[in-house]
Amino acid sequence: MEKQEFPSFNDIRFAAVRIKSFIHNTPILTSSAINELAGCELFFKCENFQKVGAFKARGAANSVMKLSDEQKKKGVATHSSGNHAAALARAASVAGIPSYIVMPSNAPEIKKKAVKGYGGKIIECKPTLKARETNLEKVVNETGATFIPPYDYMDVIEGQATCALEFLEAQDNLEVLMAPVGGGGLLGGTALLSHYWDPEIEVYGAEPKGADDAYQSFKAGRLIPQTNPNTIADGLLTSLGELNFEIIQKYVKDILLASDDEIVSAMRLIYERMKIIIEPSCAVPLAALLANKSKFQGKKVGIILSGGNVDLEKLPF
Amino acid sequence: MEKQEFPSFNDIRFAAVRIKSFIHNTPILTSSAINELAGCELFFKCENFQKVGAFKARGAANSVMKLSDEQKKKGVATHSSGNHAAALARAASVAGIPSYIVMPSNAPEIKKKAVKGYGGKIIECKPTLKARETNLEKVVNETGATFIPPYDYMDVIEGQATCALEFLEAQDNLEVLMAPVGGGGLLGGTALLSHYWDPEIEVYGAEPKGADDAYQSFKAGRLIPQTNPNTIADGLLTSLGELNFEIIQKYVKDILLASDDEIVSAMRLIYERMKIIIEPSCAVPLAALLANKSKFQGKKVGIILSGGNVDLEKLPF
Structure with a gap:
């Protein structure tokens, strides 16, 4: 790269x-x-x-707002069980675009609720890094959404x-x-x-x-x-x-x-x-x-x- | 009156x-x-x-700062087991004058600690209104301190x-x-x-x-x-x-x-x-x-x- x-x-x-x-x-x-x-x-x-x-609201908002109109249409995706998940779902909601959040099945209910509350689409997966990455790749391939990583x-x-x-x-x-x-x-x-x-x-x-x-x-x-x-x-x-x-x-x-x-x-x-x-x-x-x-x-x-x-x-x- | x-x-x-x-x-x-x-x-x-x-910090500070120099020398007194006790002790401490706080013996330790932390002198009494009033009167008579009531x-x-x-x-x-x-x-x-x-x-x-x-x-x-x-x-x-x-x-x-x-x-x-x-x-x-x-x-x-x-x-x- x-x-x-x-x-x-x-x-x-x-x-x-x-x-x-x-x-x-x-x-x-x-x-x-x-x-x-x-x-x-x-x-x-x-x-x-x-x-x-x-x-986390800052980085998520900045990443979403920087997307091109073309990218925005297809939405954003990430895998996270923490604050980045809610932050990205919210930023997408404010921008009026879809968000796809891959979350491990054992993520706390309150975190899932926050993502849903912002209109994020949750994709549940097994609680392994491998399963999270595979599911994310699948979502990105299917929807064309832009992957917004949590920090890197x-x-x-x-x-x-x-x-x-x-x-x-x-x-x-x-x-x-x-x-x-x-x-x-x-x-x-x-x-x-x-x-x-x-x-x-x-x-x-x-x-x-x-x-x-x-x-x-x-x-x-x-x-x-x-x-x-x-x-x-x-x-x-x-x-x-x-x-x-x-x-x-x-x-x-x-x-x-x-x-x-x-x-x-x-x-x-x-x-x-x-x-x-x-x-x-x-x-x-x-x-x-x-x-x-x-x-x-x-x-x-x-x-x-x-x-x-x-x-x-x-x-x- | x-x-x-x-x-x-x-x-x-x-x-x-x-x-x-x-x-x-x-x-x-x-x-x-x-x-x-x-x-x-x-x-x-x-x-x-x-x-x-x-x-409560506001009313206590205002009451203490309004005293004459003569009154200030003799300090302030009240009976309270709540926020007014700490507020008055702090206001007195900031003004560099003594404070006498009559507190019921069953007042929470943390409240007593706050008053002591601000240099207030605690006078313990029985947990009745009568005992609080009698003790306050006694302190005021002995010290010449000004009674600052909590709200009235x-x-x-x-x-x-x-x-x-x-x-x-x-x-x-x-x-x-x-x-x-x-x-x-x-x-x-x-x-x-x-x-x-x-x-x-x-x-x-x-x-x-x-x-x-x-x-x-x-x-x-x-x-x-x-x-x-x-x-x-x-x-x-x-x-x-x-x-x-x-x-x-x-x-x-x-x-x-x-x-x-x-x-x-x-x-x-x-x-x-x-x-x-x-x-x-x-x-x-x-x-x-x-x-x-x-x-x-x-x-x-x-x-x-x-x-x-x-x-x-x-x-x-």
Whole structure:
């Protein structure tokens, strides 16, 4: 495959305009109690308040809106059991085009309901990667729909990068940005945009110890796939994407880890002090920061709160 | 007692300036999913994000900052087991003056901890109103501290009114404002300010069916004290205050009721759709609105979300 160019600063600014009316410019919240505990000044960009409850709305909207009229007619397709499924179904619905979502038969009912609610057509398959890929290929062949992958895809990365753009436009003098890393769409987009905005801004990824493939890959300098992930941060189980890894290697300062205990504590801190609902994956950056306080003393740190889709009946406290 | 004047529009505007640096100008959030369900356009003023997690920070700050230097030296006192206790201790701490909080011995540990955290001096007493009043009188006599009541007090009402002022300044064309009613500090302040801003704005109180003394009083045209309240909305158990009733009679259009089932459903809706944490009392206006949809069809409705202090281990879902 031909080497693809990363989105430029202007590409990302155009993306922000392209998706502006389809997403929220999410608020930035602060907590003096958490600042005191952390010993630095924290700003939280609340993508848990984003459409579909996660930053994924950005990349999906950008990818759909960039399709040609010809492509749009045939719709979009993906395989996912998570937030990308709902985000893509919603983006397609807003654009008035069909979406085909291959979902494993054991996907949670609530996720299926969200996709159906946005008018997405669900294709159920066996819960294996092989079955997901085969079914996706079949759907794409039959319908001519465009496959929109969840993170390893330029238009998705470009869309996720608009979050850091909004953040830096709204909040002056941030010295550090932190985002969780799973597939690397959000972290990649954040690192790319921050580099364009001001290369002095330090971008950190945060990852659960129980699914630390990005950390391992970053340290080794080559992509090491995730095997047997085991963490409460169920949005970060996936392996880092190739394009994402390339950006992260170039523009991310470091990847910091947090244990599940630290993740649950940080999650609870955000619930109690900030009065907002986040999913466990979303607490990983604060957890990693609190586990590495000395790095951030006195700094102005922006944390992207990635999403708020959590089963309220299964809170870990 | 001499008849007291209600705060004027200018009094409330001065109060907003007085407390500006001690409180948050809280954000306003919306949810298209809840709008669709309600059949009207809703705007939520998030006082759950306020200092001490509730609007009570406003009235306490205003009351403390209005004291003379002489009064300040001797500090402030109150009896409370709820948000007013923490709010007053915090306001005193910010002003650098002592606070004496009479609390029943059975008050939750977490409430005592909050008061202590702000440097408040706790005086424990038996859990009866008599014991609370006797102990408060004793403290006031011994220290010369000024008693700041939780709601039936002009400076507190004036402070709570700043919430509606911020709301109407930030959000154009609101036709309806709704607030929960317990003692009536928030509803009284909201009704007063709305009247000054634009008498066409309809102000509704919302009350749990299991503690409906404001509703009963409003209908009867005389103050009927609350007896044996029984509701999940534990911030609204108290009886309406006298000053508060006077304002409410004059400037509130109606008081609407919600059952505990309706309150829990509305609370869950806000958690799931808006991704924010609120206490049960805070869900009462949305619950009452959804139980009376036809009154609000197509209107622009502002709801004050009063607070977010809830025990996460005891959520009703």
